[in-house]
Amino acid sequence: MHRFETDTLLQAVFKDGYELEADRLESLYSKSKRHQWNAELDVDWRHFDPEADVLDRRHDFLSRLTCVNELPEDQQHALFKGASLFLISQVLHGEQAALMTCGQLVNCVPDMDGKFGAAVQVMDEARHVEVFARYLDRHGRRYPIDPDLQSIVQALMTEADWEAKCVGMQVILESVALSFFRLGERIAVEPLLKQFIGRVHEDESRHVAYGVLTLEERIPQLSKDARVRLENWAYDAIAKIGGRAGKPAFQSQAQVLAETGIDLETFLPRFLAEVAHPEDLDLEGLSDPMTATVIPNLLRVGLVPERLLPGYLAQGFQIDLATRSVRDVHTFHPDVRAMRGEFEARKLDFSDPLQVSQAA
Ligand SMILES: [Fe+2]
Ligand SMILES: [Fe+2]
Structure with a gap:
C-alpha cells in the first residue's frame, strides 16, 4: 500500500464572532445540510455489472485512435475498462x-x-471517498495515486496561505x-456507477x-504580491494537470496498457505516431476540463492576468479578458504554434509562470 506524509504548518483562526454575514454562503450551507445522502443505504449495491464497460468509450480520447479501433474487441474492452478504472482511482x-x-x-x-x-x-x-472506494472494491482493481497528482496534493496540504489553498x-x-462528474452523468455505462455519479x-x-463565493470578494482586496502569487499558483497547477505544457499529464496511466494483453511492440509505435499529430484526429465532442470549468472559474474570481495570456495561449487556451471567456483552440492552432515558437526563440519555458511573465 502506497503511503506518504507531509508536514504542514497552519494558522488556525478562532474568533469570538458567530454572525453569519455572507448571505450566499449561508444559504449554500443550508442547502448542503438538506442534500446529504447516505452512500451505504441510498445506493443499491446489488446492481453491479462486472462485464459492462464502465464509461462510454466515445468520450475517451483513446476511442479517436485508429490503432485502438483496430484492436480485437476483448483487448479494446480491457483497455477502455482499465482506463476508466485508472481515472476513477485518481478521482478517489x-x-x-x-x-x-x-x-x-x-x-x-x-x-x-x-x-x-x-x-x-x-x-x-x-462520503465520496466511501462511495468510490467501495465501487473500486467491487471491480477488485484500484490504481495507485499518480505522481503528478501526488505532487499537487502535497503542495496543497503544505500551503500555509488559506486563500491559495482555497x-x-x-x-x-x-x-x-x-467537469468529470458532469460528463460522468451522461457517460456512465455501468449501472451501479450510473446510480450515484x-x-x-x-x-x-x-x-x-x-x-467561487469565498474568493470572488476576497481576491480584489489582496495585496499585489499576494495576488500575483495566487495567479502563478493557478497557472502552475493548470500546466501540470492540463498536460499541455511540454509533458503529458498522468503518465502512470501507461500501466493500464501493460494489463490488457495488447502486443505493445507493435501497438506503441503506432500509438505514439498518432498522438504526435492531434491535428489529424477527430476530437469533436471531447471536452477539456480546463476550458469547460477551471479557467472560466479562475476568470470569475479574477485570477487570470494579462501577463500570463501568452502562456495560456501556448497551451491552446485562447482567453478573452473583456468577455471573460475561453476557447480551446488545441495545441495545433497556428497562433498557438507561433506563440510556442516565440517562447522557444527566447529560450523561455512556458510551463513556468515566472518565465511567461518575462515574455510579456
Ligand atoms: Fe468530492
Ligand atoms: Fe468536492
Whole structure:
C-alpha cells in the first residue's frame, strides 16, 4: 500500500464572532445540510455489472485512435475498462485530498460562514471517498495515486496561505472533478456507477460554488504580491494537470496498457505516431476540463492576468479578458504554434509562470 506524509504548518483562526454575514454562503450551507445522502443505504449495491464497460468509450480520447479501433474487441474492452478504472482511482485519491484539505480549511478560514461551508464539505468528501472506494472494491482493481497528482496534493496540504489553498482545492481541483462528474452523468455505462455519479456531481457543484463565493470578494482586496502569487499558483497547477505544457499529464496511466494483453511492440509505435499529430484526429465532442470549468472559474474570481495570456495561449487556451471567456483552440492552432515558437526563440519555458511573465 502506497503511503506518504507531509508536514504542514497552519494558522488556525478562532474568533469570538458567530454572525453569519455572507448571505450566499449561508444559504449554500443550508442547502448542503438538506442534500446529504447516505452512500451505504441510498445506493443499491446489488446492481453491479462486472462485464459492462464502465464509461462510454466515445468520450475517451483513446476511442479517436485508429490503432485502438483496430484492436480485437476483448483487448479494446480491457483497455477502455482499465482506463476508466485508472481515472476513477485518481478521482478517489483526489477525494481523499479534498477531505483532508477541507478539514484544514475549517481551521484556517477566518469567518464563521467559511468554517461552516468547509465543515459540511468535509462530510461530503468522506462520503465520496466511501462511495468510490467501495465501487473500486467491487471491480477488485484500484490504481495507485499518480505522481503528478501526488505532487499537487502535497503542495496543497503544505500551503500555509488559506486563500491559495482555497484556490488550489476549491477552484482548480474541484472544477476538474466537476467537469468529470458532469460528463460522468451522461457517460456512465455501468449501472451501479450510473446510480450515484449524479449525486456526487450535485455535491461537487456546491463545492465549486463555495470556492467561487469565498474568493470572488476576497481576491480584489489582496495585496499585489499576494495576488500575483495566487495567479502563478493557478497557472502552475493548470500546466501540470492540463498536460499541455511540454509533458503529458498522468503518465502512470501507461500501466493500464501493460494489463490488457495488447502486443505493445507493435501497438506503441503506432500509438505514439498518432498522438504526435492531434491535428489529424477527430476530437469533436471531447471536452477539456480546463476550458469547460477551471479557467472560466479562475476568470470569475479574477485570477487570470494579462501577463500570463501568452502562456495560456501556448497551451491552446485562447482567453478573452473583456468577455471573460475561453476557447480551446488545441495545441495545433497556428497562433498557438507561433506563440510556442516565440517562447522557444527566447529560450523561455512556458510551463513556468515566472518565465511567461518575462515574455510579456
Ligand atoms: Fe468530492
Ligand atoms: Fe468536492
